[in-house]
Amino acid sequence: MPAERLEQRRALLERHVAASLRPWPKPWWRRRRVLIPGAVVAVACLAAAGWGLRPAGLAERASAVGCYSAVSLQSDTIVIGGAAAADPIGSCLGAWRRAGLEPGAGAVACLRDDGGIAVFPRKDACASLGLRPFAGVSDRARRVASFQHEAIDLVAADRCRPRAEIMADLRRALTAHGLSSWSIDDSGFGQPFARDRPCASLAIDDDRSAVIVVPFPRLPAR
Secondary structure, eight states, X not given: OOHHHHHHHHHHHHHXXXXXXXXXXXXXXXXXXXHHHHHHHHHHHHHHHHHTOOOOEEESOOSOEEEESSSSTTSOEEEEOTTGGGSHHHHHHHHHHHTTOOOBBBOEEEXXXXXXXXXXXXXXXXXXXXXXXXEEEOHHHHHHHHHHHHHHHHHHHOTTSOHHHHHHHHHHHHHHTTOTTOEEEOGGGGSGGGXXXXXXXXXXXXXXXXXXXXXXXXXXXO
């Protein structure tokens, strides 16, 4: 939660406490006065415990998972593609161990503000960073990830075949995954740098709902 909202809630709580301690004209106030601060403190503790929590949500980007080495979005990160979104914590635990890291207090999966999946090596990381806990993958994100895996295989099978064939295969794959509204951009082949790059590679621009066919050099024959 933004710091200014926390400050506003703290100020409201302080005013509530101050109001509850003002003397009332009724004579029985003194007998109950000691109970009210305790009740207010209990409410304050419950409220404070809830202020750091945000509702869990579904990932809108599932083609990769970020495994962060510390409870910070600026920490060193291992990025895992493939099917990591199906088990982000397990995938990151494996990646950390291969890198010689071992989370000391468990791990947790959260959602970045861009809808991507972030795994941290501490259970309270989502609340500490103000991120929503990860609760699964949205249907759209699952379809985009599935398309991306298929598209990479389609292009890698023969990068240097006629570009029209590649474009047609990509369009069929988009339609099959319910992404027919997506565009396919091969405008890079009209740029000077593409003259020595007759083959194709891929980039996925989720924000623009676009598949970008990128000029790629012909690799020497083995």
